[in-house]
Amino acid sequence: MFSQLTLHERLLKAVAELKFVEPTPVQAAAIPLALAGRDLRVTAQTGSGKTAAFVLPMLNRLVDLQGPRVEIRALILLPTRELAQQTLKQVQLFAQFTYIKAGLVTGGEDFKEQAAMLRKVPDVLIGTPGRLLEQLNAGNLDLSHVQVLVLDEADRMLDMGFAEDMERLCKECANRQQTLLFSATTGGAALRDMIGKVLNDPEHLMLNRVSQLAEGTRQQIITADHDQHKEQIVQWLLSNETFKKAIIFTNTRTMADRIYGHLVAKEVKAFVLHGDKDQKDRKQAIERFKEGGSKVLVATDVAARGLDIDGLDLVINFDMPRSGDEYVHRIGRTGRAGGEGLAISLITHNDWNLMSSIERYLKQQFERRVIKEVKGTYGGPKKVKASGKAAGVKKKKTTDKKGGDKKVAAKRKPAAKAPRNAPLASADGMAPLKKRAPAAE
Numbered sequence: 036m037f038s039q040l041t042l043h044e045r046l047l048k049a050v051a052e053l054k055f056v057e058p059t060p061v062q063a064a065a066i067p068l069a070l071a072g073r074d075l076r077v078t079a080q081t082g083s084g085k086t087a088a089f090v091l092p093m094l095n096r097l098v099d100l101q102g103p104r105v106e107i108r109a110l111i112l113l114p115t116r117e118l119a120q121q122t123l124k125q126v127q128l129f130a131q132f133t134y135i136k137a138g139l140v141t142g143g144e145d146f147k148e149q150a151a152m153l154r155k156v157p158d159v160l161i162g163t164p165g166r167l168l169e170q171l172n173a174g175n176l177d178l179s180h181v182q183v184l185v186l187d188e189a190d191r192m193l194d195m196g197f198a199e200d201m202e203r204l205c206k207e208c209a210n211r212q213q214t215l216l217f218s219a220t221t222g223g224a225a226l227r228d229m230i231g232k233v234l235n236d237p238e239h240l241m242l243n244r245v246s247q248l249a250e251g252t253r254q255q256i257i258t259a260d261h262d263q264h265k266e267q268i269v270q271w272l273l274s275n276e277t278f279k280k281a282i283i284f285t286n287t288r289t290m291a292d293r294i295y296g297h298l299v300a301k302e303v304k305a306f307v308l309h310g311d312k313d314q315k316d317r318k319q320a321i322e323r324f325k326e327g328g329s330k331v332l333v334a335t336d337v338a339a340r341g342l343d344i345d346g347l348d349l350v351i352n353f354d355m356p357r358s359g360d361e362y363v364h365r366i367g368r369t370g371r372a373g374g375e376g377l378a379i380s381l382i383t384h385n386d387w388n389l390m391s392s393i394e395r396y397l398k399q400q401f402e403r404r405v406i407k408e409v410k411g412t413y414g415g416p417k418k419v420k421a422s423g424k425a426a427g428v429k430k431k432k433t434t435d436k437k438g439g440d441k442k443v444a445a446k447r448k449p450a451a452k453a454p455r456n457a458p459l460a461s462a463d464g465m466a467p468l469k470k471r472a473p474a475a476e
């Protein structure tokens with residue numbers, strides 16, 4: 036029960052108002068340690084309740100501070116504008132019975148208006164690294180009184196190339212007493228490096244063992260012959276599956292626009308979300324999708340990162356994500372807060388090895404699904420018997436390390452040469468799917 040956490044009564048009142056009864060696992064683990072003043076490194080995905088896990092102890096520290104508001108006392112750094120807006124809403128809800136005020140500094144919004152907001156000095160500032168630095172360099176921001184620094188989705192900020200900006204901003208918060216770092220994945224060397232630099236003797240809380248993820252979500256694959264065939268399957272799924280809201284993920288902006296165009300042509304009401312859209316359009320698409328103005332959103336990973344959408348119960352991977360972690364992020368959007376979800380990945384010959392590497396990473400096998408109305412010719416690699424002949428095939432396979440010889444590749448044992456979990460291509464929007472190497476090692 037929340038009441039067992041030693042939170043200020045004004046915060047408990049807000050928690051009750053939001054009808055939160057039981058803390059989620061990440062809240063139960065992180066809140067007491069954060070209240071005790073520890074630095075934390077928390078591995079937990081979006082949808083786990085991680086926002087309240089850092090916002091509540093942060094507000095608890097600030098709630099009793101008296102006197103006029105003269106300094107920024109807490110900074111939440113995060114990767115995207117959408118996540119920043121959602122986090123601001125949560126801070127405002129939790130702080131509704133206190134005098135604590137929060138402000139937002141992200142790109143895509145009016146610079147001067149932000150500067151004016153900063154002159155009023157919010158207690159809690161939430162922002163993306165790029166614009167925060169611009170405001171800092173313009174002399175509009177003083178972070179020297181920040182007591183608590185939160186790095187939310189730190190792994191994603193690093194993926195997006197914000198390492199230097201993050202370090203600079205952390206240095207600006209030189210007098211902080213506590214740093215809380217949240218990431219959805221365990222991350223790589225860059226994250227370890229950042230942790231070493233910004234955290235002080237942190238407690239590491241692992242709340243999302245990958246294999247335990249998405250328990251409420253069924254995960255299926257449907258094989259497809261090519262992109263046009265995938266589009267037919269998508270149409271079929273949208274017409275025949277029962278769902279409240281669906282996201283279709285693509286790896287590129289071009290493909291997102293293309294699918295969106297086809298859906299609109301077929302009179303399916305949909306929105307599209309990717310990095311080329313201006314901030315106003317993105318905001319509008321998210322708001323209208325949340326409100327139920329459309330049941331379908333087509334999105335790239337970066338654009339959809341961190342979105343918390345109620346009732347999202349269908350995720351379609353039009354393109355297979357480029358790594359196991361990205362897959363986890365995508366499907367983590369369904370089955371949130373205990374709901375049921377369905378995640379369907381569309382797999383062509385080129386996607387197969389990547390898909391099976393993600394299965395191995397997650398230590399689970401996706402359900403194979405065939406829809407007879409839209410069945411194509413490709414059904415996955417042909418099974419090879421473990422006989423002398425098969426051994427011959429195996430030898431040949433070694434010459435096929437780069438996945439170049441299609442005939443041999445089709446005879447492979449499934450996943451025999453699949454890549455380990457690793458990003459296979461460049462960042463969002465860079466490499467058209469068709470040109471992607473089938474399975475670079």
Ligand code: AMP
Pocket residue numbers: 054055056057058059062080081082083084085086087343371372
């Ligand atoms: P987050 O992972 O912070 O994006 O939270 C995901 C969703 O779960 C949000 O809509 C929260 O409002 C909701 N949520 C967070 N904590 C709780 C809780 N203890 N009880 C019920 N819902 C919660």
